[in-house]
Amino acid sequence: MEETVALLVRAMLSKGSLQVSSTGFLLIGIFIYWRLPRNRSDRSARGLFRYLVPAALYGHRSAKIDYWILPLTIASAFLVSASGLVAQFFVSNSIQAPLSGILGVRTAIVENSRGTIALQFLILFLAADLMQYVQHYLFHKIPLFWRLHRAHHSAEVLTPVTRWRFHPLETIIEAIITGPGSGILSGFLLYVCGMKATGAAMTLVVATRLALQVTYYFRHSHVWISYGTVLSHFFYSPCMHLIHHSALPHHRDKNLGSLLSVWDYLFGTLYVPRHREEFLLGLSVDEVHDRNPHPNVFALLIEPLVTAARLVTAARTAGRLPSADPSRHPSQNGR
Numbered sequence: 001m002e003e004t005v006a007l008l009v010r011a012m013l014s015k016g017s018l019q020v021s022s023t024g025f026l027l028i029g030i031f032i033y034w035r036l037p038r039n040r041s042d043r044s045a046r047g048l049f050r051y052l053v054p055a056a057l058y059g060h061r062s063a064k065i066d067y068w069i070l071p072l073t074i075a076s077a078f079l080v081s082a083s084g085l086v087a088q089f090f091v092s093n094s095i096q097a098p099l100s101g102i103l104g105v106r107t108a109i110v111e112n113s114r115g116t117i118a119l120q121f122l123i124l125f126l127a128a129d130l131m132q133y134v135q136h137y138l139f140h141k142i143p144l145f146w147r148l149h150r151a152h153h154s155a156e157v158l159t160p161v162t163r164w165r166f167h168p169l170e171t172i173i174e175a176i177i178t179g180p181g182s183g184i185l186s187g188f189l190l191y192v193c194g195m196k197a198t199g200a201a202m203t204l205v206v207a208t209r210l211a212l213q214v215t216y217y218f219r220h221s222h223v224w225i226s227y228g229t230v231l232s233h234f235f236y237s238p239c240m241h242l243i244h245h246s247a248l249p250h251h252r253d254k255n256l257g258s259l260l261s262v263w264d265y266l267f268g269t270l271y272v273p274r275h276r277e278e279f280l281l282g283l284s285v286d287e288v289h290d291r292n293p294h295p296n297v298f299a300l301l302i303e304p305l306v307t308a309a310r311l312v313t314a315a316r317t318a319g320r321l322p323s324a325d326p327s328r329h330p331s332q333n334g335r
């Protein structure tokens, strides 16, 4: 079983997963370009390239920061994903014995082997997706965490590379929250169903997540893809993440999900656009262009730490935990 998990981790970390997602992005991009009515008169390789890689976006100052930070964050992001899955698997199974000792041994509610794997897959997948939502929610709502997560939201244009624009400290904290968190949650649910996580179920979870990686590319691109109003209440469509990156106040803290949007629906953070919306991207309308606190890679790495330290110092001086987020009140911003 451990060998299966090790194999899966290698699959997630391999260059192959990147190639599959990139190819998927290209093929879907070609399909969309071909179907756009306005491109019918200019269906050429040049037109396609201009559509998929617009110079104004890919040459933008914000995109250049993404390219510089990529080598630093891509490795940690892949490691976090892989270690999160391993942690989920092992934590999930290691709490079975203590749970059985305290609450008693349970018999499996499904005997059929296919049904067992399907149920395990569902539990592992849902638990991981819910914890992704929870960690993203915490990074938006806890002032100290938000200082780090601002590095992702200070992007003013989105390209697939923005997907890896994170402060390195955020990826570490994310790993600590999501892996063990989803392990405890799925472990408890599996215990209730009288079963443990198997390598086969984990294989399915990893394969599904790898297959859906391509949607993350479109979430960070100028291509607007919506699943429609009804489906978007269940599945997180790429355009919903564009809304998440909006600088406008009414889009703030919306669409925090990962692959499913049901969590946003249940916890009141869902925003499903009914039609294509045009908006400014960035931290807020007061923190874009010349006032962007992250004009270069150095600022993106250091500013979150400096402002987080100021928050802690201010809280200590006031004798209480930080409760206000300076970025939500630009006049008090300590940048």
Ligand SMILES: [Zn+2]
Pocket (backbone or CB within 6 Å): 136, 140, 149, 152, 153, 244
């Ligand atoms: Zn966010």
Ligand SMILES: [Zn+2]
Pocket (backbone or CB within 6 Å): 152, 162, 163, 220, 241, 245
């Ligand atoms: Zn994003």
